[in-house]
Amino acid sequence: MKTKLFEPYKINGITLKNRIVMSPMCMYSSTEEKGFVEDFHLTHYISRAVGQVGLIMVEATAVTPQGRISAQDLGIWSDEHVPKLKQLVDGMKKYGSATAIQLAHAGRKATVDGDIYAPSALSFNEKSKLPKAMSKEEIKATIHAFKEGAQRAKKAGFDIIELHGAHGYLINEFLSPLSNKREDEYGGSKENRYRFLYEIIEAVKEVWDGPLFVRVSASDYHQDGLNIDDYVEYALKMKEQGIDLIDVSSGAVVPAKINVFPGYQVRFAEKIKEQAAIATGAVGMITNGLQAEEILQNERADLIFIARELLRDPYFPRTAAAQLGEEIQAPKQYDRGW
Numbered sequence: 001m002k003t004k005l006f007e008p009y010k011i012n013g014i015t016l017k018n019r020i021v022m023s024p025m026c027m028y029s030s031t032e033e034k035g036f037v038e039d040f041h042l043t044h045y046i047s048r049a050v051g052q053v054g055l056i057m058v059e060a061t062a063v064t065p066q067g068r069i070s071a072q073d074l075g076i077w078s079d080e081h082v083p084k085l086k087q088l089v090d091g092m093k094k095y096g097s098a099t100a101i102q103l104a105h106a107g108r109k110a111t112v113d114g115d116i117y118a119p120s121a122l123s124f125n126e127k128s129k130l131p132k133a134m135s136k137e138e139i140k141a142t143i144h145a146f147k148e149g150a151q152r153a154k155k156a157g158f159d160i161i162e163l164h165g166a167h168g169y170l171i172n173e174f175l176s177p178l179s180n181k182r183e184d185e186y187g188g189s190k191e192n193r194y195r196f197l198y199e200i201i202e203a204v205k206e207v208w209d210g211p212l213f214v215r216v217s218a219s220d221y222h223q224d225g226l227n228i229d230d231y232v233e234y235a236l237k238m239k240e241q242g243i244d245l246i247d248v249s250s251g252a253v254v255p256a257k258i259n260v261f262p263g264y265q266v267r268f269a270e271k272i273k274e275q276a277a278i279a280t281g282a283v284g285m286i287t288n289g290l291q292a293e294e295i296l297q298n299e300r301a302d303l304i305f306i307a308r309e310l311l312r313d314p315y316f317p318r319t320a321a322a323q324l325g326e327e328i329q330a331p332k333q334y335d336r337g338w
């Protein structure tokens with residue numbers, strides 16, 4: 001059988017051997033608190049390349065030290081981070097995976113020592129730290145940090161960059177009216193709240209001409225927050241700026257109760273794909289080859305992002321192929337047991 005899941009996918013000059021993407025997952029395993037790739041990361045990511053994942057996206061990687069969720073996050077704020085990231089990229093590529101990195105700033109969700117930053121001085125919940133409202137200089141410096149992060153990602157040899165605009169981290173905090181109460185040109189109207197992301201994309205594009213993805217939270221799950229229709233509008237803006245794919249997640253801007261079920265976010269990827277006519281990635285409780293194939297066959301999304309199932313099963317592509325009656329090539333060392 002010829003399935004869509006195992007059909008190669010071309011995006012802006014990069015070919016993925018199948019449509020399975022390892023979704024970014026923070027491993028909080030940089031033990032020196034300096035953001036470096038360590039042995040664990042090499043083993044963890046390269047195992048998924050051996051497992052034949054089409055595109056491996058390295059976890060949220062901080063563009064500034066204060067933009068880390070925790071002190072154990074990976075970082076890309078200095079040139080010193082590049083050699084180990086390059087070693088990781090080379091290792092993944094050896095087994096035929098395309099490689100991506102998610103560039104991130106945690107904003108008010110940072111838990112590191114010292115000041116933390118956000119569009120407005122509002123904490124996420126009563127337990128979290130109060131952030132400082134960013135000055136315009138701090139905004140410009142952060143945009144520049146994303147640009148430098150992209151430049152370093154290029155030096156490390158990544159094929160694709162994703163900007164983390166979801167889950168209530170800094171970019172998302174600017175987009176949502178629930179966390180952005182600014183009265184300057186970075187807040188207020190929908191257009192103004194988009195300005196921070198707009199300027200990051202423009203800055204990154206000065207140094208990066210490969211595929212550029214953005215992860216969004218397509219619903220704030222709050223009556224005064226953003227919903228999928230707002231994100232169709234934002235997706236159109238991103239498309240205009242040359243974004244290649246929107247990776248569609250949801251929630252986590254403010255504490256909210258979310259009704260979670262298999263494939264619960266696919267409808268958001270589907271709506272953005274249909275109404276903004278841009279490629280999308282579906283993510284969230286997709287755990288089976290048949291489920292993934294349904295999404296692709298019905299053109300509800302273009303790529304399938306898998307997170308926790310790839311923690312349970314590093315060879316998920318092999319499992320999914322078996323579920324679909326498809327044969328995929330093993331790495332040559334494993335031919336006899338595949």
Ligand SMILES: Cc1cc2nc3c(=O)[nH]c(=O)nc-3n(C[C@H](O)[C@H](O)[C@H](O)COP(=O)(O)O)c2cc1C
Nearest residue numbers: 023024025026059060283284285286306307308309
């Ligand atoms: C351990 C862990 C770490 C995560 N870290 C990130 C991250 O760095 N960036 C991100 O955008 N999402 C992150 N996520 C969310 C996943 O990428 C994914 O969207 C979510 O787990 C739903 O997909 P799943 O049902 O396949 O696990 C993380 C999830 C887990 C379980």
